[in-house]
Amino acid sequence: MFSSSAFKELSQNNISLYQQQTIYDLNSLLVDPSSSTYGIDNFDLSLLGSDYHQFDNYQQLKFDDINVSSDVERNNLALSIEIDNNNSYQSPAYPTPITQLKQEDTLDWKQHSYYLNSTSLISPISPATTIYSSPSPCPTFDQVIKQENHINLPPSPPDSNGVPSPQSIHHCENFKIEQFDDSYQTALSPSTGENFIDINYYLENRDQKPQQDHQVLRGFLQDTTFQRKHNLKPLPLENLFGGLSQRGDIEPVISLALQHAKLEVQATCNALKISPNPHEWTESQVQLWINSTIKQFKLDSLPKCEILFPENGQMLAMLSDEEFIKRAPQIGSILHAQLEIWKATYVDISSIDNGNSLTSVAGPSSAVPTMSNSLSQTSIWNQMLHDETDVSDDDDSEVGMEIDMQSSPINKSEADMTETPVVKTPTTKPAKTPKKHHTHLQKKGSGTTSSHIHLWQFLKELLASPQTHGTAIRWLDRTKGIFKIEDSVRVARLWGTRKNRPAMNYDKLSRSIRQYYKKGIMKKTERSQRLVYQFCHPYSL
DNA sequence: AAGGAGGAAAAAC
């Protein structure tokens, strides 16, 4: 099951792995282009696990500058991160020409991401032109965590959920260039002419380097506060790297758990008359499921549930554990865990049923987590799942469209931009509709532009597609719902186009925004800044 | 000048 992420803790010369329940970071990186930076950021969140003081610096990188691609091959998770600031944000703080970072790794990718972040994205004094591959004070895993089948990862929320909490990362200021030693700069590829970090080169040469240096870095890495903060439990390294025999030992347990989960899912599906595939749930079915889960686990009831979780199933499935907890501090984690079980169960169901790899079911992007589908291909499962074969098609197509957009980030014309929300609306926006509009705003899968869209929804749509609209409107602090309109004229024009109001301008648009103050949809920011607005919770979710 | 705040009224839904 991949709902746990493996982290390395660097402590002296020993390596140990820790498990963490949340997976949002990896999701974000792998699935959604608009959340790629969050994904990277969340990595830090996971590894460092403390306060993060340099968010503003980090945010100065636009989404456009970051391409994250992933590949799942040879039973390994390979992660590639490229950051290209060539077309980048022309901030004085980032006078960056071309920078490329690239790495591929297996499960210890986080380790490198961490370095990557600390030197290129977050460190306030380190523009991306001077990226150093910071040396690891301990060996990197060469071993590959063998996965019997491809790892599929759960999708990431398109905009909000990979967001790191500002309290989550700290010590970024520790990562300054002077901490890194020259010899490791040789990891920069000598042949490219670009600052291309060749991780392989680095890996090959790591043993040649004694570990007496980088005291600050090592000291930081030895800080294990993140373990406590994230409830990380030590996991013996051998358990993960011990090879397939270990896997075999736990297989019956997992299989049993899956069977149990499956039965539970089946029963609930029958009772609620909902699909076993959370991606297919409508908004009201999501409410049914949440309430059912609350009852099942005897949780505290959730007032305003439909406002806290207005998503349809597809969107709900993309929310991270963190997001659930943010919305429902008491029970969010349980809800999320339960949803993960449903997702995994369904994927397992589908994979067995199809007799194919998971990607044929979930698609390359929906990436639902699987409990290592090869682990439990029992006849019981097959028998139980015959009636669920043809689910999962329609939502794949939608996600696929988004992936297509990601893979070919062609500059859109202004007219195209106005159409972008049309594509996304069915999957993302109805979920944000206020309760009182559910009836006429949430027809599922219409695929048409909602003429009833609210301004705040529209703004969130724009915010959710930073690659397209990042120059017009962008988040300043996603966690707080603070955003800035960078190009008021353009935003107003887009809004006017959407509403078929040719005379729309920013003056009118801003008046509408101000109406939200007393409605509790938006609020004035603490510090008044021009063109900066702030959503109220939970509208920013 | 551009934008922010908010009143008022009309229009749109």
Added chain:
DNA sequence: GTTTTTCCTCCTT
């Protein structure tokens, strides 16, 4: 009835 649009005045940056 609610939301948005339109127009407005006054104020701040």
